Amino acid sequence: MLDQVNRLRAKGLNVCYISSDLPSAERDVLIHNLLLDSPPYNFLSVTPESATSPEMEEIFSTMKLKKTLSIIVIDECHCIDMWGFDFRPAYGNLGHLSSFKCPLVAITGTCTTRTQGVILASLNISDATIVRQSCDRKNLSLHVKSKKADGKDQVAQLILDEYNGQCGIGMGIDKPDVRFVIHLSIPKSLECYAQEFGRAGRDEELPQCFIFFRFEDRTKHLHMISSLPEGDHRSLKLAELNDVVKMCLKPECRKLQLKKYFGEVSNDVCRSCDFCLDGACIEKTEANLQAVKVLNCLQSMIHVHPKMTFNLLVLVYRGSKQKEVLAKSFQNIPQYGKGKNIFSDSSLQHFIQMLISENVIAEKLRGTNEWGPHHF
Numbered sequence: 001m002l003d004q005v006n007r008l009r010a011k012g013l014n015v016c017y018i019s020s021d022l023p024s025a026e027r028d029v030l031i032h033n034l035l036l037d038s039p040p041y042n043f044l045s046v047t048p049e050s051a052t053s054p055e056m057e058e059i060f061s062t063m064k065l066k067k068t069l070s071i072i073v074i075d076e077c078h079c080i081d082m083w084g085f086d087f088r089p090a091y092g093n094l095g096h097l098s099s100f101k102c103p104l105v106a107i108t109g110t111c112t113t114r115t116q117g118v119i120l121a122s123l124n125i126s127d128a129t130i131v132r133q134s135c136d137r138k139n140l141s142l143h144v145k146s147k148k149a150d151g152k153d154q155v156a157q158l159i160l161d162e163y164n165g166q167c168g169i170g171m172g173i174d175k176p177d178v179r180f181v182i183h184l185s186i187p188k189s190l191e192c193y194a195q196e197f198g199r200a201g202r203d204e205e206l207p208q209c210f211i212f213f214r215f216e217d218r219t220k221h222l223h224m225i226s227s228l229p230e231g232d233h234r235s236l237k238l239a240e241l242n243d244v245v246k247m248c249l250k251p252e253c254r255k256l257q258l259k260k261y262f263g264e265v266s267n268d269v270c271r272s273c274d275f276c277l278d279g280a281c282i283e284k285t286e287a288n289l290q291a292v293k294v295l296n297c298l299q300s301m302i303h304v305h306p307k308m309t310f311n312l313l314v315l316v317y318r319g320s321k322q323k324e325v326l327a328k329s330f331q332n333i334p335q336y337g338k339g340k341n342i343f344s345d346s347s348l349q350h351f352i353q354m355l356i357s358e359n360v361i362a363e364k365l366r367g368t369n370e371w372g373p374h375h376f
Contacts (some may be wrong), residue, residue, distance in 0.1 A: 001045050004075070005215040008043060016055070018047040034059060039068055048079075048090035064100050070099050074123070077106035078191060081118040081205065098124040103140065109198060110135070110191040113263040135194060135262045139201045140209055143274040147184075147212035178202075181209040185217040186248065188224075189240035190261050190273075213248040215353050226365035238365075245357040249350065251275065290342065291355060293317075297335035298361065304328060310356075314348050 003016060011232055016030050023187045050056055063069035074080075098104065100248045106119055111132075120128055171200045178200040187193040193211075200207035221241050229236040255270035267274050297317045301308050305328050315322055316330045319337025330336060339348055355361045 001049065005045055005086060007115050012287055014040055014044045015045065018043045019047060020048050021052075030376075031059060035062055035066075037066055037068070039063075046096055048088060052090050052093045060097075060100050064102070069100060071103045071105065072100070074106045075102070076108055077119050077123075078108040078110050078115055080122050081115040081188075082191065086281075092122060093123050095124045095171050100294075110194045110262070112191070112261065115191070116263075134264060135258055136255050136264075137198065137201065138270075139204055139206050140197060140198065141206065141272045141274075141277075142258075142270075143208065144213050144254065145210060145274075147214040152218070170355045175199075177205070179205070179207045181207065183211045185220070186211060186213060186241075188221050188237075188244070188257065190247065191240070193244060194258065194262075210329070211248060215245065218245065222363070222365055239359070240326045242357040242359065245353070249354055249357060287351070290339075290351070291360060293335060293338060294352065294355065295361070297333070297338065299336055300333040301330055304330060305332065310349075310352065313352060314345060318345060318348060 001019065005015050005017050005168065007044040009238060018027065020041070022030075033041065034044065046056060058068055070321045074094060074097075079088070080094060083091050104123065104125065106123060106125075108119075111119070116130070120126075159214060181197045183193075187196065199210060222238075225234060225237045225241065228237065242244060243261060247254060247261075247364065248255060253269035253276050254273035256266065256268070259266045260341040266338075271277075294313070294317060298313055299311065312330070315325050316333070316336055321331070321341040325331060343351065352361065356363065
């Protein structure tokens with residue numbers, strides 16, 4: 001908020017703000033000026049917590065009566081959906097601002113069709129003019145790289161080998177000349193990902209954005225999700241995480257997947273992401289039969305042992321004779337080894353990962369005090 005205030009002041013506008021760390025004397029002067037018949041300010045910036053407080057409600061009501069409250073603007077309004085349920089519930093209470101009967105503008109750079117509906121409903125807006133732009137930043141190049149155990153070493157090697165060490169890396173900063181945005185682990189949602197890679201190349205140059213992907217990195221996000229109460233919100237967070245995994249796993253233009261996620265109707269590939277640059281020609285095949293066979297194998301295994309892990313499913317369907325397979329008599333189920341001549345270990349892992357990300361295979365999230373593999 002202070003960055004926005006300073007940018008507006010640099011343009012010659014008289015901008016004030018209210019936050020919890022504002023000295024009380026300065027706060028009193030500011031409120032006195034706001035309640036004048038002709039306030040000296042062009043803009044007032046407040047946090048959602050302040051905007052929904054009884055004190056601000058009284059101030060806004062007085063300003064409305066004096067006709068000095070012209071318009072209400074909610075920036076980063078996707079946070080109503082992202083944070084309004086748990087982390088910062090004040091975002092979910094911003095609909096109260098509609099009671100002041102002022103023109104209301106809600107702005108965000110990342111909004112799915114579903115989130116748009118949540119925003120409109122939360123803000124009590126029934127008749128809105130929707131203005132949308134493409135989420136495709138043409139100058140950005142998106143890359144997904146398979147991550148080894150030590151992703152930091154890979155990043156260092158990437159910079160040395162491909163870019164001769166000459167780069168600036170953006171990690172949560174907001175300068176316009178950021179050339180690289182590097183994620184050492186998968187983001188928790190595509191909305192978060194778009195917000196973060198969107199920090200790069202605001203000067204219209206050509207930045208590179210990398211995700212170092214490892215399916216197992218989902219675990220830290222799953223642990224957070226498992227701490228949420230069971231219900232629609234928890235299911236939504238799991239679906240958002242799986243959408244990130246799908247973008248990393250799916251053999252398709254990264255930007256095209258993002259555009260579809262954010263509700264754009266498009267079949268245009270970007271020709272600048274790692275998938276397009278590799279020039280891979282993917283022959284689509286019907287995988288329903290193999291999916292059914294893997295699911296049948298999983299079901300048979302669960303009849304033998306109720307808790308099943310990802311690695312065990314791979315070993316059994318591939319016909320492994322490892323001790324952990326034989327000790328539980330999985331070699332006796334009908335589907336044992338059926339995938340041996342169809343999948344390699346890595347291709348079967350990839351296939352099962354896709355089934356999980358598509359929610360064909362549902363995971364049982366462990367409790368917040370439990371760590372380790374997530375069971376099916």
